[in-house]
Amino acid sequence: MKAISISTLTCDDIGHSGILRDRGAMNDVELGLFLGLIRDVIDRWYEAIGEYGPPVYARYHEHRLLLDGIIELFDRIQTVDEPQEAFRYRRELRQSLSQFKTLCDELAMPFSSPHYVREFYMNLHRRLVGTYERIVEGDDECQ
Numbered sequence: 001m002k003a004i005s006i007s008t009l010t011c012d013d014i015g016h017s018g019i020l021r022d023r024g025a026m027n028d029v030e031l032g033l034f035l036g037l038i039r040d041v042i043d044r045w046y047e048a049i050g051e052y053g054p055p056v057y058a059r060y061h062e063h064r065l066l067l068d069g070i071i072e073l074f075d076r077i078q079t080v081d082e083p084q085e086a087f088r089y090r091r092e093l094r095q096s097l098s099q100f101k102t103l104c105d106e107l108a109m110p111f112s113s114p115h116y117v118r119e120f121y122m123n124l125h126r127r128l129v130g131t132y133e134r135i136v137e138g139d140d141e142c143q
Contacts, residue, residue: 004044004047006114006117008048009044009048009117010117010120011037011041011044014040016033016037019033020034020037020038020041020124021120023123023126023127025131025133025134028078031074031131034127035067035070038067038124039067042063042067042107066096066099066100066103067100069092069096070096070097070100073089073093073096074132077093077132078135093132094132097125097128097132101125104122104125105121105122108121108122
């Protein structure tokens, strides 16, 4: 099995990857960048850990579809004006973010140390939830 560095898993070599380690809610530009980088995070995790066997790799497409759904729902909650639709998309996004927390837990699970790797994965979820709350509550402070 080939070795992969922690800095590769945390995308340190990609421009603007510091946004993955920042804290707090994001503005719209940061959110788009962040969601794109999460694709890289998932791809790199599966490249490294997926070699352990088909049962591990089997969830790759499910996780990518979850992320694609989150991207679409963030777009919809920001662009839909009809209240019933907006509430439906918010509910769907909350459910998807709950599933994303489970995904982050799974990505963090293989790493008992260094501690910051586990924290890196858990922070991904916290940032998305904070951003969701900012959008729903109408706080323009990040923009």
